[in-house]
Amino acid sequence: MLLEVIFYAFASVLICASLGVILFKNPVYSAVSLILAFITTGLLWLLLEAEFLAIVLVLVYVGAVMVLFLFVIMMLNIHAEEERSGFTNIAPIAIFLGLVVAAELIALYWIQSDQFSGLESISNSALSVDNTLLLGTELFTKYILSFEIAGFILLLAIIVSISLTLRARKNVKKQVARDQISADPKQRLRMVDIKRGLD
Amino acid sequence: MKDFLISFLSFLDPQWINLIWSLLQIAIVTICLILTVVFLVYFERKVIGYMHARVGPNRVGPKGTLQSIADTIKLLLKEVIIPDKADRFFFLLSPLLLLIPALAAWAVIPFSPEFIIADINAGLLYLLALTSFGVYGVILAGWASNSKYAFLGSMRAAAQMVAYEIAMGFALVGVLMAGGSLKLGEIVAAQTGGVLSWFWIPLFPLFIVYFISGIAETNRHPFDLAEGEAEIVAGFHVEYSGIGFAIFFLAEYINMALISVLTSIMFLGGWESFFAGIPFLESSVFSFLTEPSIFWLLLKTLFFLFVFIWLRASFPRYRYDQLMSLGWKVLIPITILWIGVECIMYVMQIGPWSVT
Numbered sequence: 001m002l003l004e005v006i007f008y009a010f011a012s013v014l015i016c017a018s019l020g021v022i023l024f025k026n027p028v029y030s031a032v033s034l035i036l037a038f039i040t041t042g043l044l045w046l047l048l049e050a051e052f053l054a055i056v057l058v059l060v061y062v063g064a065v066m067v068l069f070l071f072v073i074m075m076l077n078i079h080a081e082e083e084r085s086g087f088t089n090i091a092p093i094a095i096f097l098g099l100v101v102a103a104e105l106i107a108l109y110w111i112q113s114d115q116f117s118g119l120e121s122i123s124n125s126a127l128s129v130d131n132t133l134l135l136g137t138e139l140f141t142k143y144i145l146s147f148e149i150a151g152f153i154l155l156l157a158i159i160v161s162i163s164l165t166l167r168a169r170k171n172v173k174k175q176v177a178r179d180q181i182s183a184d185p186k187q188r189l190r191m192v193d194i195k196r197g198l199d
Numbered sequence: 200m201k202d203f204l205i206s207f208l209s210f211l212d213p214q215w216i217n218l219i220w221s222l223l224q225i226a227i228v229t230i231c232l233i234l235t236v237v238f239l240v241y242f243e244r245k246v247i248g249y250m251h252a253r254v255g256p257n258r259v260g261p262k263g264t265l266q267s268i269a270d271t272i273k274l275l276l277k278e279v280i281i282p283d284k285a286d287r288f289f290f291l292l293s294p295l296l297l298l299i300p301a302l303a304a305w306a307v308i309p310f311s312p313e314f315i316i317a318d319i320n321a322g323l324l325y326l327l328a329l330t331s332f333g334v335y336g337v338i339l340a341g342w343a344s345n346s347k348y349a350f351l352g353s354m355r356a357a358a359q360m361v362a363y364e365i366a367m368g369f370a371l372v373g374v375l376m377a378g379g380s381l382k383l384g385e386i387v388a389a390q391t392g393g394v395l396s397w398f399w400i401p402l403f404p405l406f407i408v409y410f411i412s413g414i415a416e417t418n419r420h421p422f423d424l425a426e427g428e429a430e431i432v433a434g435f436h437v438e439y440s441g442i443g444f445a446i447f448f449l450a451e452y453i454n455m456a457l458i459s460v461l462t463s464i465m466f467l468g469g470w471e472s473f474f475a476g477i478p479f480l481e482s483s484v485f486s487f488l489t490e491p492s493i494f495w496l497l498l499k500t501l502f503f504l505f506v507f508i509w510l511r512a513s514f515p516r517y518r519y520d521q522l523m524s525l526g527w528k529v530l531i532p533i534t535i536l537w538i539g540v541e542c543i544m545y546v547m548q549i550g551p552w553s554v555t
Contacts, residue, residue, distance in 0.1 A: 028289075028342060035335070055324040063331030064361060067338065071357050074342050074350070130320050132381055175520070 007047055014040040027073045035066050052132040224316045228305050236452040240267040243508045250512040274448075277441035282345060285438065289343035294439070294446035297336025301453040304329040308460055309384045311470050311493040322383045323375055326461065327368055330416060333454065334360045337418075337425065337435050340447075344438035352434025355519065356418060356425035362526040363415040363422075369534035370409035373402050373541055374465045387469035391491075393476025397468040401544065404537045406466040408530045410503070413458035415526065417451060420511035424519055459503030463496055470496045 017040060020033030038061045045054035139147045211219075241256065241264060248255025256263035281290055307322040309315040319325060334357055341353020377398050378386035390397045399406045415422040426434030436447045463469060470491045477489065517525070 028286075028339075032289075032339070051319065051321045052324070055321050055328050059324065059328040059331060063328060063334075063364065067331075067334055067357055067361055070335075070338055071354070074338070075354070130381075132321055132324075 003047065007044070010040050010043050010047070014044065028070065031066065031070050031073055034069075035062055038062050038066070050131060052135055221316065224314075225306075228316065229302060232302065232305065232453055232456065233449070235456055236449055237267045237271070239452050239456070239504060240270065240448075242504070243511075246505065246508045247512045250509075271445065274441055274445040279441045279443060280438075282438050284345045286343040286345065289339045290438075291443075293336045293340035293343060294443050294450070295336070296339060297333050297450040298446050298453070300329040300332040301450045301457065304457055307383055308457075309387060309464065309469060310496060312384070312491060314493065315384060318382060318384055321381045323371055323381045323386075326383075327364075327371060330367070330454075330457075331360075331364050333416075333450070336447075336450070340439070341435040344435075346438050348431045348433075349435050349437050351431050352425045352427075352437070355427075355431075356435055359418070359422065359424065359522060359526070360416055362523060363412040363530070366408055366526060366530040366534055367412040367416065369531065369538065370402075370405040370412070371465075373405040373534065373538050374398060376538070376541055376545065377402060378465075383464055383469075387464055387471065390468040390471060391475070393471075394468075394473060396476070397466065397471070399466040402466060402537070402541070404533050406462070408534050409466070410458070410462050410506075412526070412530060413462065414507065414510065415522070417454040417458060419451070419455065419507055421514035421516050422522060423516065424522060427516060429516075455504060455507050456500065459500045459507065460496070462503050463499035467499050468495075469499075 014037055017033045017037040021030050021037065024030045024033060039058060042054040042058045042062075045051075045057065244266065245255040245263070256266035259265040259269045281287060304326055306316045307319060307325055309318070337356040337360070338353045341349040341351075341356070344350070374386060375381055378389045380386060380389070414420075418425045424434075426436065431437075436444055439447060470493060472489050472491055472495050474485075475489045475491070
């Protein structure tokens with residue numbers, strides 16, 4: 001009973017936050033609604049006893065990705081009104097994509113109701129075993145190959161994006177810490193004897 | 200104490216008793232934290248005063264001990280000014296966005312073997328998620344103030360906190376490898392058996408990196424570019440007055456205490472005694488010194504808080520490019536390298552965790 005009340009409370013917050021993402025005029029408000037949506041999704045996953053996934057969702061998307069999003073939105077100072085003027089042009093595509101997603105979800109619901117009845121037992125077994133441990137062992141034994149491939153793709157993406165943005169500029173004054181530390185006063189300073197007093 | 204509660208409220212459902220017990224624990228921890236901050240402000244001003252060969256606060260109360268209470272009353276009574284062009288909602292929300300994660304993180308801190316509010320399975324991840332959350336308070340405060348200085352400060356803070364979080368996360372990976380668990384209680388339990396079995400010896404580089412990135416995470420000296428008063432007045436909280444400023448201040452000091460307590464838990468054995476594992480002491484009348492207790496944790500935490508203040512009194516502020524190159528080019532490679540070394544140590548069965 002209590003669990004259902006919590007679930008519906010979080011679910012309604014999630015729906016409101018997702019609506020906020022597309023309905024707010026100010027892009028910063030949209031981004032913050034998206035953050036709220038991620039957090040609520042994490043909380044819903046916590047209700048399913050998937051604590052690792054829930055916390056990682058918050059850690060990765062809220063802790064890192066959305067910070068950069070917000071950063072860019074604030075720096076660019078986007079005016080949403082101008083962006084929204086082309087909204088009707090892409091509306092057919094958007095409606096089509098929405099219908100596809102809805103169809104997929106409905107199909108998933110049908111499949112789940114007759115074939116995936118085993119899903120129940122997975123969440124129950126997670127009660128006795130540590131969720132993180134379970135995921136870790138599965139990823140590093142059964143699915144090691146796909147896991148490593150995913151890692152390599154991500155590494156490649158990092159390298160590519162860095163090399164795309166890297167521009168070697170000339171005539172840039174840079175601090176070279178090694179040169180500074182190894183500087184020798186003897187090479188830079190010449191001691192001169194000056195005669196003192198009156199001759 | 201819980202038994203007393205159960206017998207006293209026996210007419211209630213056990214579920215409700217658990218709820219009341221948790222709320223009581225939360226209240227105790229929160230009140231203690233706020234008192235810690237009150238003490239810490241006085242401690243900081245006094246320590247820096249003596250380091251600068253000054254006296255520090257000495258007017259309010261005996262030896263100036265009531266100074267921070269006077270400061271608090273002054274801040275609470277000040278007028279709260281909301282700038283005309285500011286975004287009102289986020290302007291008022293962002294101090295809380297910084298304070299709430301700072302307080303919520305204390306839920307998983309094991310103070311002693313018995314006292315921990317919530318011993319969750321993924322405690323370390325929870326901490327990492329919550330500490331990364333605080334950056335929103337800073338960014339949104341800077342943006343909502345609608346001021347150039349505040350905005351520059353929050354941009355600096357965002358870049359800095361994202362950069363140092365990575366080094367911090369990698370240091371935590373090392374700790375969880377050594378501890379063999381994401382539960383903070385089990386990480387401390389893995390360090391039982393005296394000073395030499397604490398993780399600061401096998402994980403020494405990670406220990407240093409963690410503490411340095413902790414200082415950078417909390418925007419403290421020498422990494423407090425987010426509020427560099429020489430260039431950008433006071434950074435992200437320049438437009439805040441009264442209670443808004445006080446909450447930023449409170450959150451910063453609670454975060455300092457959090458980093459200190461985490462460093463003690465993960466690298467210095469948490470509640471373990473300094474004298475544990477010395478057979479001579481364990482058999483004598485001083486055996487109470489070798490017992491694990493919350494006292495040791497508080498002592499270690501106080502030491503790290505002192506280090507925070509000590510660094511503030513001794514170092515000049517970093518330049519922005521130096522800060523970034525330290526984070527990305529020094530700290531992150533060190534942590535990655537040491538995780539590799541740790542893997543080798545694990546395979547070769549060197550180190551205190553070889554029993555697992």
